[in-house]
Amino acid sequence: MSFNRSAQRALRRSQASLDQIALALMVGLVVLAFLLVVLGDHATVKVRDFSWQAHTVGADNIAFAITFTRPMDPETVEANLQIEPPLPGRVSWAGRRLAYTLDVPIPYGETYEVRLPEARDRFSIGQATATQFEPFTGSFQSRDRAIAYIGTQADEAGRLMLINFSQAGETTALTPPDLTVLNFEPYPLGERLLFSAVPTAADASGSSTASLFTVATGLAPLAPEQSLTEAVNVSFAPDAAGTLTPILDGDEYQNLAFDLAPNGKKIVVQRVNPTSPSDFGPWVIPEGEAPQRLDTEPGGEFLIGPDSQTLLLLQGQGTAIIPLDLQAEGAIAADPLDFLPEFGRVFDITSDGSAAAMVDFNQNDPERRFTETLVFVTIDGDETPLLDTTGSILAAEFDPTNQILYVLASELLPGADYQEQPFLTAIALDESPMLVPLLTFPAQSRVSMNISPDGLAIALEVASPTPDGAAQNLLLPLFQTTEERLTGTPAQAAPQVLPFTGVAPTWLP
Amino acid sequence: MLSLFALAGAMSQFNQGLTLFLSLLVEATPFLLLGVAFSSLLAILVDERKLVALTPKNPVLAAIAGSLFGCLFPVCECGNVPVARRLLMQGAPSALAIGFLLAAPTVNPIVFWATWVAFRDQPSMVFWRVGLTILISVIIACVFSVQKDLRPFLQPAIARQLLPPEPEPALATATSDSPLLTRGTYLLQSTGPVKLDQPLAMDMAVLPSATWTVKAQAVLEMMLQEFRELGAVLVMGSAIAATVQVAIPREWILALGQGPITSILAMMLLAWVVSICSTVDSFFALSFASIFTSGSILAFLVFGPMIDLKNISLLLTTFKSRAVIYLFVLAAQLTFVFTLAVNLYTSW
Numbered sequence: 001m002s003f004n005r006s007a008q009r010a011l012r013r014s015q016a017s018l019d020q021i022a023l024a025l026m027v028g029l030v031v032l033a034f035l036l037v038v039l040g041d042h043a044t045v046k047v048r049d050f051s052w053q054a055h056t057v058g059a060d061n062i063a064f065a066i067t068f069t070r071p072m073d074p075e076t077v078e079a080n081l082q083i084e085p086p087l088p089g090r091v092s093w094a095g096r097r098l099a100y101t102l103d104v105p106i107p108y109g110e111t112y113e114v115r116l117p118e119a120r121d122r123f124s125i126g127q128a129t130a131t132q133f134e135p136f137t138g139s140f141q142s143r144d145r146a147i148a149y150i151g152t153q154a155d156e157a158g159r160l161m162l163i164n165f166s167q168a169g170e171t172t173a174l175t176p177p178d179l180t181v182l183n184f185e186p187y188p189l190g191e192r193l194l195f196s197a198v199p200t201a202a203d204a205s206g207s208s209t210a211s212l213f214t215v216a217t218g219l220a221p222l223a224p225e226q227s228l229t230e231a232v233n234v235s236f237a238p239d240a241a242g243t244l245t246p247i248l249d250g251d252e253y254q255n256l257a258f259d260l261a262p263n264g265k266k267i268v269v270q271r272v273n274p275t276s277p278s279d280f281g282p283w284v285i286p287e288g289e290a291p292q293r294l295d296t297e298p299g300g301e302f303l304i305g306p307d308s309q310t311l312l313l314l315q316g317q318g319t320a321i322i323p324l325d326l327q328a329e330g331a332i333a334a335d336p337l338d339f340l341p342e343f344g345r346v347f348d349i350t351s352d353g354s355a356a357a358m359v360d361f362n363q364n365d366p367e368r369r370f371t372e373t374l375v376f377v378t379i380d381g382d383e384t385p386l387l388d389t390t391g392s393i394l395a396a397e398f399d400p401t402n403q404i405l406y407v408l409a410s411e412l413l414p415g416a417d418y419q420e421q422p423f424l425t426a427i428a429l430d431e432s433p434m435l436v437p438l439l440t441f442p443a444q445s446r447v448s449m450n451i452s453p454d455g456l457a458i459a460l461e462v463a464s465p466t467p468d469g470a471a472q473n474l475l476l477p478l479f480q481t482t483e484e485r486l487t488g489t490p491a492q493a494a495p496q497v498l499p500f501t502g503v504a505p506t507w508l509p
Numbered sequence: 510m511l512s513l514f515a516l517a518g519a520m521s522q523f524n525q526g527l528t529l530f531l532s533l534l535v536e537a538t539p540f541l542l543l544g545v546a547f548s549s550l551l552a553i554l555v556d557e558r559k560l561v562a563l564t565p566k567n568p569v570l571a572a573i574a575g576s577l578f579g580c581l582f583p584v585c586e587c588g589n590v591p592v593a594r595r596l597l598m599q600g601a602p603s604a605l606a607i608g609f610l611l612a613a614p615t616v617n618p619i620v621f622w623a624t625w626v627a628f629r630d631q632p633s634m635v636f637w638r639v640g641l642t643i644l645i646s647v648i649i650a651c652v653f654s655v656q657k658d659l660r661p662f663l664q665p666a667i668a669r670q671l672l673p674p675e676p677e678p679a680l681a682t683a684t685s686d687s688p689l690l691t692r693g694t695y696l697l698q699s700t701g702p703v704k705l706d707q708p709l710a711m712d713m714a715v716l717p718s719a720t721w722t723v724k725a726q727a728v729l730e731m732m733l734q735e736f737r738e739l740g741a742v743l744v745m746g747s748a749i750a751a752t753v754q755v756a757i758p759r760e761w762i763l764a765l766g767q768g769p770i771t772s773i774l775a776m777m778l779l780a781w782v783v784s785i786c787s788t789v790d791s792f793f794a795l796s797f798a799s800i801f802t803s804g805s806i807l808a809f810l811v812f813g814p815m816i817d818l819k820n821i822s823l824l825l826t827t828f829k830s831r832a833v834i835y836l837f838v839l840a841a842q843l844t845f846v847f848t849l850a851v852n853l854y855t856s857w
Contacts, residue, residue, distance in 0.1 A: 018656035022835045025652060029842035036849050041769055044856045049630065067630070069856050070802060071767060095799020123768045134856070 045070050045121045046134035050114065056221035058143045058189070058509060059105035059400045059453040060351075063089075064224070066098045066114075070131075071122040074098075082115045088486060104485055105400045105454045109145040109166035114138045143221050143509075145452070147459055148174070148193055149502030150181050152471065156502070160184055160195055162217055162241070163500055171500065174215045174242050182210055183257075183504070187264040189223055190508035191238040192216050194247070194260050194267065209250030212258060212269065216243040217508065235264030235287055248291060253279075257301075261308035262351075266324060268294070268304055268311055282313065284324055296322055303346050306353040312346045319343050319358070343375065347396035348405075354379050357386075357396040357405055374407060376429065386427050387435070391420040394447065400455045403429055403488040406438075408449050422447045424458070426478070426490045436490055439476060452507045456485070459498065459505040473498040473505050522755050530751035533819060534744065536786045537587040541743055542736060544588020548595040549731040553724050561600045568604040572650030575601075575608025576643045579617035585787045586614040586814045587743060590823040591735055597659070597827070598670045604654035611840065612646035614787040614814035615639060624810065627791035631798070633857065634791075638810045645811065645843045649836065662832035664825075739823060746822035750784040753818060757782060763797075769852040772805035773845055780813030787814035804852030812844040 045068060052064040068077075077098060078091050089102040106112075116136040124130040144166035151161045151173070158180035162172045174193065175181055177200060184195035196210040218241025223234075248255060253271040260267055265287045273279035281298040285291045300314035304324070311322045321338040343358035350356070355378045362368040374387040374396060387393070391410030398405055405427045410420035424439040424447075441447050444465035449458050457478055463471040474495040479485040498505070565571045575596075582592055593610035597603065614620065616639055628634040653659070660668035762782065765775035776797065785793050794809050816824075816837045824833045851857060 018653065018662065018835070019831075021652055021655050022839065026838055026842060029839075029846055033842065033846050033849065036846065036853060037770060040853070042854050043769070043852065046856050070769075071800060097799055 041123075041131050043069075044132045044134050045072070045119070047116065047136040047138075050136070050138040052114075052140040052224050053138045054222070055140050055224040056143055057106055057140055057224055058108075058221065059455070060188075060509075061106070061224055063099050063101040064114075064140075066100070066116070066136075068096045068098070068119075068121075071096050072098070073120045073122050073125050076118070076120045077116065080116055080118055082117075084113045084115070085110060087112065088482070106142045107456060108142045108452070108454045111139060111141040114140075140224075143190065143453075144219060146190070146217075146219070146508040147498070147500075147505050148184065148186065148217070148508060149461075149473070149500065149505040150184070151500075151502050153501050158200060160193060160215060161500065161502060162508075164219075169499060172218065172241055174217065175213075175244070176242075179213075184506070185258070185260045186217075186506065186508050187214070187236075187260065188234040188262060188509055189221055189236050189264075190217060190219050191221070191236060194258070196255060196258060198250075209254040209274075210256075211246065211250045212248040212255060212267070214245045214247055216241055218242070219508065233263065233265075248285060253283075259302060259304050261304045261324075262306050263308040266304065266308060268302060268324070270302065282311065294322070294324075296320070301345065303349070306349050306351050312349075312356075314344065314346075317344065317363070319346055340377070343377070345393075347374075347393070348398050350398050350402040351400065352402065355402070357398065357407075359393050360385075372409075374409070376405070376433070384433065386433050387425070391422075394422060395449055397449065397451050399451060399488070400453060401488060404455075404490065405429055406449065406451055406458065408447055413443055419443045424449065424460075424476070428488055436492075438478075438490065438492055439495065448504060450504075450506045453509045459507060460495065461503060461505055471501060471503065473500060473502060526751045526755040529754050530747050533747040533750055533784060536789070537585070537743055537747065537819065538740070540585040540588040540786060540788070541591075541739055542588075542732075544582075544584040544591045545732050545736045545739065546728075547582045547584065547588070548591035548735060549728045551592065551595050551599065552731060553728045555599070558600075561602075564601055564605050566602070568602065568651050568654035569647065571602040571604040572608040572647040572654065573643070575605035575610075575650060576612035576616055576646045578605070578609045579613030579615070582609075582613060582617070584613055584617070585620075586817065586820045587786070587823065589613045590820065590827060591739055594667060594827045597663070598667060600671075602654065603656065603659045604650040607653045607836075608646045608650035611649055611815045611836070612642050615642040615811070616646075620787050620791075620814075623788055624791040627795045628798070631803070634803070634807065634810070637807050637851070637857075641807065641811050641844075641847055642814070645815070645840060645847070648843060649839050652835075652839065653832075662829050664827060664829060667827055739826065742822050742826055743819070746819040747784070749822065750782065750818040753782055759783070767801055769802055769804065770849060772801045773808045773848050773852065776801060776805040776809040777812045777841060777844060780809045781817050783813075784817040784819035785813065790814065802852050803857050804848040807851060808844050808848040811848070812840060815840045815844075 047066055048069050049067040050064065052061070074093055081091070087102055087106065088104065089100050092099045092101065114137070118135065119133050120130040144164050146162060146164040146166065148160060148162050151157055151159045155177065156173065159173050159177060160175040160181045162174055164170050175195070175197065179197040180200045181195050181197045184193045186193050192214045194212065194214050196212050198210050216239035220238035223236070247267065248269060253273050256270040256272060258267055258269045267285040269283050269285065269291065271281070271283050281296065282294045282302060283291045284294050294311070296313070297315050299320065302311055302313040304311055305321075309324050311324055313320050313322055319340045321340075340358070342360055342364070344361045345359040347357045347359065355376060358375050358377050360373045360375050362371055362373055371388050371390055372393050373385050374393050376384040376386050386405065387407055387409060389409045390412040393407065393409045395408040396405055407425050407427060408422060409425070410422040413419040413421050421443045422441040422445060423437065426436040426438055428434045428436065441462055442464060446463040448461045451458050455478070458476045460474040460476060461471055462474060475498050476495045477493045478490040480491050480493060484491055565574055584592060589610055592613070593606045596606040596609060621635060621639065624635045624638055625632065656662065660671050663671065759779065762775055762779045765771050765778070780790070783793070790813050791810060794806050797809070798806050821833060821837070824836065828836070
């Protein structure tokens, strides 16, 4: 080897130094580790994250999470967790994270406080002294209780109005007087409304066609991230109340009807070319993009499915289910995914997309030809008839828990005159669907309904049959007790008169 | 009947071991290749005299520089050994090489990003992980820098390439020891002792006529040679790690406990045994994050990339066993002490 003797000596000297310092450090670290263990636990256990802290939650937020710095003793946490006002729910654990899933959608217009004054970590189970716990207090609120409607009285006429019950019933005119609103639908977080309108001046002549706009409501709920459930990415663009944004003009095509996807990212519009009436059919407007023709057979009524990806379109004698996915070439080629030949109308789909309320006009059954049947159709193809009526099924809407279906229908009154009497009923959707009659309206009156997002009340518009009879807006509370709410059994109650008069009262989500 | 069951059990264990072995190998090989590529490029294209001139003389600064080197060479714990070995042979300070060896698998952009993605709802984990890794690497690197001449702690093949601390006549022999002929025989795939550790750049430097094609060929040849050598070692290491994992099921390790102290020991042992690559270990650790203390997850993320069962065999190609023991014990003790302090004194 090339090392000489002196180099080897030097080497031995230097060799000693690494060995010495390494061994000394090792011993020192053993002592330090021992000291740390002996001195004990000085950490404070606390809540690291509360997923709803300072957020505004809605009916679509069904669970919050509390994450601790350490694995906890579940019993001490569950026994001490307080929510004020109470929100019934159930606790589940995933390691250091507690998930609290609400039994029913959160009542709107409230501020809630979550407190955990004391709890123990899992390591101190069975030990006399527990690790210190930092008491936790968190708060969140539910969205405002608010109704939008099209005004009919005086200077409200034709304008989109907003009444916010959580702000002492403050009423705001959202659209300017020079637009007459025909129809509207709220965006998923209630910060905007999509509406169709014609210029007020031209309304009488009927020459002008409807354009689509959005208008901001001025509400801007800070929605929590839905990390617990599927990440729902919804459209959200808050602005000052009354800010108008044009969406689609009526210059080339007439816009007949529209529907907004549940996530607010697509609009489907039924359009017709006035110069060529065969140029008729649904168009899709993806958010922020130009309208595109949906390449399918023309149809009648339509509804976007809860997944925001499919369209249910009445075609011929049945209902076609059409995909709304964009194709590469720009046009949307849509072969129906499915066709349900016997159902002439779809009223509502459960929020999880597992079932729908459809109407069978009984055209294939000569004996029942003049009756209509409301059918509950599940994704597995099970069909349960819920209600037969000699009049017509006017509306059907699922409760947010999907356990109750509210139906507005009419019965043919006996006698020579053809007279229909509308009624409202609730159907509990369990093993044997049970009808709970809620209200009966005067014969021949025109009724529309809208269920509040928390499922606690229905807003009704009842127009009396006489030509001069004004419409009346009613609020029908559905549950009297928490028990009734939890079991999903609505009870009859006296309706209250709402402090406004307008068309199509619709709750903001 | 009983023996049939025993045979079936042994077969399933063998299959499980084989799966573990192959997955370790498949996961590590690309990074080893990357490390070998960096090492060869470093050897051929970087003049070590310039490199040494650029590195800080102060051991602490050199250690910090070494720990941050991983940002330039994103290698995991399989790829860092060839690069660290090359740095040592190129005459870089030992603090720099050790700092790089311990920190590079963690302190690099890929691992940064992977940890960030995995611990999205606990983003401070990224900073704890990187910070603690640098701290521990710098401490151990400083300990090693006390040794002026690292040769007694290196394998003879490496030590021979290393220059003694003071310029001695050995320098002349070392350089004149590597004539072109030797490299030529190496290029001809000589079956003799592996000459891949020759300071080739020195030869290239004295050969201004060496064209890019010659250099590229040399890089490629060196990569192949080094990969063949370390690849074989990696196969051995993976086989050992797979065997141990089959012999000691994960459940046993996890059953060690979830308390503030025992959880750290359990997760460190788990990190050592599973030998998972640092680029993906955060996703593996995430599955334990809800059950174990934050400190123990941190211990897993810091200790695993530094030393594990699989890369001990790679370390032994460079260091003598005593040095590997020092690296291993010091890294383990420092991780334990720091993460224990995290568990017992912070509410993180």
